[in-house]
Amino acid sequence: MRKRILIAKVGLDGHDRGAKVVARALKNAGFEVIYTGIRQSPEQVVETAIQEDVSLIGLSCLSGAHIPLFKKVIELMKEKGVDIPVFCGGTIPPGDVEILKKMGMKEVFGPGAPLKLIVEKVKKWVK
Amino acid sequence: MGEIENMIDRIRQGDKVTLSKLITKMENDPELRKEVIKRIYGCPVKGKIICFTGPPGVGKSTLIDHVISILTERGKKVGVILVDPRSPYTGGSLLGDRIRMQRHATNPNVFIRSISCADNPEGISRSVKDILKVMGLSGMDYIIVETVGTGQIAVEVSYICHTTVLVLMPNMGDDIQMMKAGIIESADIYVINKSDIGGADLTEAYLKDNVEPRNGWEPPIIRTVGYNRATVIPLIEKIEEHLKYENPMYMEKIKGLLKTMFLDYIDDLACRFLEKESKFEEFVDKVANCGCDYYTAVEELYDIFKKEVICRDKKD
Numbered sequence: 001m002r003k004r005i006l007i008a009k010v011g012l013d014g015h016d017r018g019a020k021v022v023a024r025a026l027k028n029a030g031f032e033v034i035y036t037g038i039r040q041s042p043e044q045v046v047e048t049a050i051q052e053d054v055s056l057i058g059l060s061c062l063s064g065a066h067i068p069l070f071k072k073v074i075e076l077m078k079e080k081g082v083d084i085p086v087f088c089g090g091t092i093p094p095g096d097v098e099i100l101k102k103m104g105m106k107e108v109f110g111p112g113a114p115l116k117l118i119v120e121k122v123k124k125w126v127k
Numbered sequence: 128m129g130e131i132e133n134m135i136d137r138i139r140q141g142d143k144v145t146l147s148k149l150i151t152k153m154e155n156d157p158e159l160r161k162e163v164i165k166r167i168y169g170c171p172v173k174g175k176i177i178c179f180t181g182p183p184g185v186g187k188s189t190l191i192d193h194v195i196s197i198l199t200e201r202g203k204k205v206g207v208i209l210v211d212p213r214s215p216y217t218g219g220s221l222l223g224d225r226i227r228m229q230r231h232a233t234n235p236n237v238f239i240r241s242i243s244c245a246d247n248p249e250g251i252s253r254s255v256k257d258i259l260k261v262m263g264l265s266g267m268d269y270i271i272v273e274t275v276g277t278g279q280i281a282v283e284v285s286y287i288c289h290t291t292v293l294v295l296m297p298n299m300g301d302d303i304q305m306m307k308a309g310i311i312e313s314a315d316i317y318v319i320n321k322s323d324i325g326g327a328d329l330t331e332a333y334l335k336d337n338v339e340p341r342n343g344w345e346p347p348i349i350r351t352v353g354y355n356r357a358t359v360i361p362l363i364e365k366i367e368e369h370l371k372y373e374n375p376m377y378m379e380k381i382k383g384l385l386k387t388m389f390l391d392y393i394d395d396l397a398c399r400f401l402e403k404e405s406k407f408e409e410f411v412d413k414v415a416n417c418g419c420d421y422y423t424a425v426e427e428l429y430d431i432f433k434k435e436v437i438c439r440d441k442k443d
Contacts, residue, residue: 001155002218002243027219032243037226044232048225051232051239053147082144 003126006054008036008045010073013063018089018111022058025115026122042072049077049084055126059088066092067099074104085125089113131162138265143238146265150240153261154254157395164257172263174206174270175370176287181294183276186320186353188227190294191271193359194366195231198269204236206267208255212275213243224273238267244275253391256287286384290369292362294318295334297326311337315346315369318362322350342376344369400432 007023009016016038023033034052036045049057059070070088077084088100089109097108107121137145153160177194179187191207198205209224222241231237242255255272262270272288293314317338319330331348338346347365351358374380401407410424 004151023221027214027221028217030214030218032213032220032222034222034241035226036229036232040229041233044229047232048229048239050144051147052222052225052241053151 002032003030004032004034004052004054005056005058005122005126006034006036006045006049006052007058007060008040008048009038009060010040010042010045010069011061011063011065012039013061013065014038015062015090016060018062019058019060021115022060022089022109022118025119026058029119029123031122031126042069042076045073046076046080046082050080050082054084056122057084057086058122059086061088061090061092064091066090067096067103070100070105071103087121087125089118131159131166135163135167135261135264138261141266143265146238146262147240149261150242150258153258154242157254157399160254160257164260167260167264170264172260174263174267175289176259176263176270176272177366178272178274178288178291179294180274180291180314181276181318182299185276185294185296185299186351187273187276187294188224189353190318190320190351190359190362191273192228192231193356194271194363195228195234195237196356197360197363199231199234199236203268204266205238206262206265206270207237207239207273208258208262208270209239209241209273210244210255210275211241213245215245218245238262238265253395256388259287286380286387290315290366292316292318292366294320295330296321297324297330299330315344316362316365317346317348318351319348320351320353322358323352342374344372344374396436397432400436401428404428404431406431 005026007019007026009019019035023035027033034048034054036048040048045057045059057073059066059073061069066088070086074086085106086104087106087109092100092108092110094110097110100108106125109118134145134149138149149163153163179191181187188209195205195207207228209222211220211222211224213220220243222243225232225239225241228239231239240258242258244255259270259272291314293311293316295318297319317334319327319334327350331350334348338348340346349362349365351362406428410419410428413419414421414424
């Protein structure tokens with residue numbers, strides 16, 4: 001069984017180093033990673049996740065707009081009747097972490113999050 | 128197996144979620160793939176299959192992005208299968224073709240799916256041939272396939288597709304490269320992408336010297352520039368022209384494809400037999416330790432295969 005993960009960057013944000021590093025780590029851990037590239041709308045992310053039939057979505061945002069954008073992704077999934085787990089990362093203020101987790105994020109990875117930890121968690125979520 | 132029939136019905140009605148789910152199932156389960164194909168074999172397929180092949184980095188995905196734009200503007204429905212390599216070391220893959228065409232992600236007339244490929248040096252995986260059949264049920268007018276960046280031997284795709292487009296770019300090698308057998312002989316349309324970077328004249332001259340008419344079709348050579356959509360329009364016109372062209376060798380082409388598919392399935396059966404056969408490892412050990420040569424080992428395994436699998440199946 002191949003395990004497919006979507007890594008996506010939402011909003012007007014060109015900082016893709018983090019998303020690429022995570023995508024590469026997951027590829028090296030044996031996952032099939034689909035990377036959308038930068039400046040995606042929540043609609044693009046959800047539609048891509050459906051067409052690619054992924055088991056997990058990783059969202060990245062470093063622009064500060066993470067709360068409304070990630071929220072929109074989760075709302076759109078509900079609208080479309082799909083239920084795919086989501087984790088996220090980026091420059092996210094510590095105060096926002098709880099808000100994002102309440103929203104349904106499996107985990108929030110900030111700058112400096114060890115790749116080993118990310119891969120371990122992802123392996124647990126995608127069995 | 129009522130579930131499969133249900134899914135096929137929903138795909139016929141254009142349900143993208145079900146199409147996407149069935150593709151996943153077909154990729155993961157060769158037995159299910161077989162059941163699906165047995166059910167839909169012989170169903171008329173509307174969509175024309177266009178294949179883009181060529182070395183990595185020449186701009187296949189970017190060209191496909193323009194092709195999707197132009198075709199959907201003309202009211203067509205387009206399905207796209209993007210094949211990228213899977214690591215032989217970790218099994219992982221980074222499927223990065225669709226990044227060039229994400230503007231079409233939300234277009235209801237477009238369906239894009241990325242697939243990883245490890246088991247075929249010819250640029251498409253075995254499951255892709257079956258997946259194309261299923262996509263064909265969903266009412267798409269065109270199905271575009273992008274192969275793994277391929278070098279010289281991706282001929283098989285030309286059997287699967289109605290039209291094969293080989294994408295090249297300037298400065299990829301001298302005329303000797305063009306004279307080699309294989310992929311250069313197999314395309315219906317040749318594209319020199321990135322033709323603004325210089326060197327395109329020479330590439331075109333080399334191509335012209337080596338591309339020959341086949342069965343009444345003279346393969347055109349088209350220059351494109353990835354960031355200039357207008358340059359892609361002549362490519363679309365040539366694709367349309369080729370789709371209308373009636374290849375007198377069509378049956379031969381289909382038979383060629385079928386032969387490879389027969390061989391693929393035999394290979395599959397043999398692999399599954401070996402996975403379960405405990406003597407396989409024993410024989411490998413024996414050959415590794417110079418106990419016998421590998422021809423003898425394979426012949427003995429083949430005898431077991433004949434006795435156990437073929438005779439057993441006959442009893443069933």
